[in-house]
Amino acid sequence: MKFSHLILITILTLVFTVSFSGSSYADTLFSNSFFINSSTVNIGGGQIYSPSFGLDTTVGQTAQGQFGEAGFVIKAGFQYVHPFTPFTFTISNLDINFGSLVPGTPSTATNILSVTTGSAYGYAVKTIADHALRIINGVTTIPNTNCDLASPCTITDASPWTDDARYGFGYSMTGDDVDTTDFVNSTYFRPFPMQGVDSPAIIMSRPGIATDSAAITTYKVNVSGSQAAGTYQNSIQYIAIPAF
Amino acid sequence: MKKIIFFICANLFLVSSIYVYMPIRKAQAVDIGLSIYPPLVKVVIKPGKNITQVFKIENRSTDTKTLLARIIPFTSADDFGNPNINPGSTAPWLGYFSLANSKISLDQPFELKAGQSDQLILSVNIPADAPLKDLYATLLVTSYSNTIDTKLIGSSVSATIGSNLLISVSVQGAPPTILKIVNFLPESGKYLKIGDYYFLDNITPVFFTALAKNDGEYTAETKGVFKISRNEQSPIELQSVLPQYVLSRSQRRLGTLTDSKFYFTPSFSMIGIHSVELDIRSENSNASSKIEVIFFPGKILIGIISALIFIRLILRISSRTKY
Numbered sequence: 001m002k003f004s005h006l007i008l009i010t011i012l013t014l015v016f017t018v019s020f021s022g023s024s025y026a027d028t029l030f031s032n033s034f035f036i037n038s039s040t041v042n043i044g045g046g047q048i049y050s051p052s053f054g055l056d057t058t059v060g061q062t063a064q065g066q067f068g069e070a071g072f073v074i075k076a077g078f079q080y081v082h083p084f085t086p087f088t089f090t091i092s093n094l095d096i097n098f099g100s101l102v103p104g105t106p107s108t109a110t111n112i113l114s115v116t117t118g119s120a121y122g123y124a125v126k127t128i129a130d131h132a133l134r135i136i137n138g139v140t141t142i143p144n145t146n147c148d149l150a151s152p153c154t155i156t157d158a159s160p161w162t163d164d165a166r167y168g169f170g171y172s173m174t175g176d177d178v179d180t181t182d183f184v185n186s187t188y189f190r191p192f193p194m195q196g197v198d199s200p201a202i203i204m205s206r207p208g209i210a211t212d213s214a215a216i217t218t219y220k221v222n223v224s225g226s227q228a229a230g231t232y233q234n235s236i237q238y239i240a241i242p243a244f
Numbered sequence: 245m246k247k248i249i250f251f252i253c254a255n256l257f258l259v260s261s262i263y264v265y266m267p268i269r270k271a272q273a274v275d276i277g278l279s280i281y282p283p284l285v286k287v288v289i290k291p292g293k294n295i296t297q298v299f300k301i302e303n304r305s306t307d308t309k310t311l312l313a314r315i316i317p318f319t320s321a322d323d324f325g326n327p328n329i330n331p332g333s334t335a336p337w338l339g340y341f342s343l344a345n346s347k348i349s350l351d352q353p354f355e356l357k358a359g360q361s362d363q364l365i366l367s368v369n370i371p372a373d374a375p376l377k378d379l380y381a382t383l384l385v386t387s388y389s390n391t392i393d394t395k396l397i398g399s400s401v402s403a404t405i406g407s408n409l410l411i412s413v414s415v416q417g418a419p420p421t422i423l424k425i426v427n428f429l430p431e432s433g434k435y436l437k438i439g440d441y442y443f444l445d446n447i448t449p450v451f452f453t454a455l456a457k458n459d460g461e462y463t464a465e466t467k468g469v470f471k472i473s474r475n476e477q478s479p480i481e482l483q484s485v486l487p488q489y490v491l492s493r494s495q496r497r498l499g500t501l502t503d504s505k506f507y508f509t510p511s512f513s514m515i516g517i518h519s520v521e522l523d524i525r526s527e528n529s530n531a532s533s534k535i536e537v538i539f540f541p542g543k544i545l546i547g548i549i550s551a552l553i554f555i556r557l558i559l560r561i562s563s564r565t566k567y
Contacts, residue, residue, distance in 0.1 A: 084281065084282075085281075086279035086280055086281035086283070086300065086302065087279060087280050087281065087283040087405065087407070088277065088278070088279040088304065088405075089277070089278055089279070089403055089405045090275065090276065090277035090278075090304065090403075091275060091276050091277075091401055091403050092275050093275060093401070094275065094276055094387075094400065094401045094402070095393065095396055095398070095400060095401070096398040096399040096400075096401060097396050097397060097398045098397050098398040099397060100397070101397065109398060111401065117283070118279075118281070118283065119281070119282065119283060120283035120284060121325070121486070121488070122324055122325055122326065123326075124321075124326045126329070128331070129399070133398070133399070136394060195331070195332065196332065199328075199330050200329070200330065200331070202326075205324075205326060207324040207325070207497070207499075207504050208502070208503070208504070219398070219399065221398070231394065231395075231396075231397050232397060232398075233392050233396055233397070233398065233399070233400065234399050234400075235392065235399065235400045235401075235402060236399045236400070236401050236402070237331070237386070237401075237402050237403075237404055238401065238402070238403055238404065239329065239331070239384070239404040239405075239406065240403070240404065240405050240406070241326070241327055241329060241382060241405075241406040241408070242283035242284060242406070242407070242408065243324060243325035243326050243327075243408075244284055244325050244327060244380075244408040244410060244489055244491070
């Protein structure tokens with residue numbers, strides 16, 4: 001075999017090896033050149049024990065020694081107030097007002113939900129409504145959407161809702177920490193779960209630290225020509241809970 | 245005439261100046277922002293004893309909010325530590341909880357002004373005859389309104405924020421748990437398993453996943469290390485396992501601070517049998533699991549074989565064209 005052949009083999013070997021290589025994880029923080037000792041990354045917090053009780057604090061706290069320094073006993077049973085970041089939840093708009101509804105013409109409105117986990121590790125935002133959109137001082141309701149007939153949606157499974165002849169009330173989600181395998185695009189909607197009937201449905205979640213994770217909720221209502229005239233209302237609750 | 249023109253011009257200038265320089269008050273949508281600290285409290289307490297825990301609540305909204313604090317039980321919802329809560333759920337032991345505040349009580353509305361914070365002093369009184377077990381509860385703080393604007397055609401939105409309480413009623417400071425590591429595996433699709441050995445390519449990054457399963461009656465903790473070593477020698481890779489809580493009779497995905505997996509990038513020279521270990525050790529939780537992996541130059545071998553086939557093909561084609 002000629003020398004030129006050997007060079008060619010080497011080059012081709014490299015080319016084929018690189019071609020068969022999969023994706024690399026350039027953003028990971030691990031390498032063979034360093035390691036993290038468990039005792040230095042201890043977000044489990046410290047512990048205090050007395051003959052009557054022991055107390056652990058927040059996952060996420062990094063300075064275990066502060067228990068003793070702050071003087072738990074001196075605070076007469078009050079645990080010291082941690083100087084760490086709180087778990088925060090904001091909603092941009094509390095009044096989802098559709099205005100006058102036109103039969104067969106969907107009306108939409110939006111608001112933004114934001115979460116910062118702070119010293120928590122992971123979170124979930126859930127939602128639940130007290131009842132369907134209901135006429136004031138009456139029992140007539142705008143039903144919860146079932147989405148398009150071809151692929152009905154449920155309180156945990158979003159489906160396309162593009163047919164203006166399908167009536168009801170529902171919501172769609174886009175943005176950070178939203179399950180995009182469920183809310184595939186802006187045409188995918190779900191009905192709200194109902195208090196007393198259903199459990200709250202998860203709309204945002206992350207199994208780690210979140211800093212100002214924001215998602216847009218799009219509310220959509222579409223009424224038929226036979227829908228009774230009046231003012232329809234309900235209450236929607238968003239529940240943001242950190243992971244434990 | 246000149247005076248009139250001057251007067252009009254002066255007025256126009258004045259009005260335009262007001263519009264340009266004066267801050268214009270825009271109509272803003274009503275919003276809400278709530279924060280709570282701490283988001284998690286773990287307590288081990290003897291029956292007949294009581295403790296108090298301060299929670300700081302802050303109203304980050306632009307106006308005063310009426311809030312309502314309450315305690316509800318929860319269960320483990322998934323492998324990621326999310327609680328399964330239902331605002332309507334209840335439990336007989338909820339009576340152990342009360343607020344020691346002078347003006348704020350559980351299930352009673354209270355006001356918090358914009359930008360201000362308040363403390364909720366939660367008191368937990370465990371009766372002397374309380375059963376020895378874990379209690380899992382969430383302190384919920386909800387924006388409260390008992391009326392909706394009658395002009396609103398649509399939905400009135402409220403926000404609820406929570407903090408989790410993991411309470412172990414026990415006579416021991418570190419109540420015993422039964423923790424196991426299960427489903428400890430390399431990344432799906434990136435290994436070949438023969439017998440007890442997992443064959444992995446030595447130049448492809450890979451991750452390992454595992455679950456901590458708590459079969460005990462008390463909450464366990466997952467402090468520990470993830471280790472890759474060869475021939476029982478010093479570790480090639482050592483990562484800290486994220487300390488998390490595993491509720492009684494539940495399981496939780498293990499991981500590091502950055503992910504719920506253990507990423508590893510092998511080096512070119514890593515060939516042969518290696519041990520991949522997970523070792524959990526805390527006050528009341530001990531568990532370990534080990535798998536044997538064989539790193540081999542799979543992609544390099546495929547590359548060489550492909551190159552040889554390619555060269556042989558070229559040589560054969562070129563020899564044919566000569567004759």
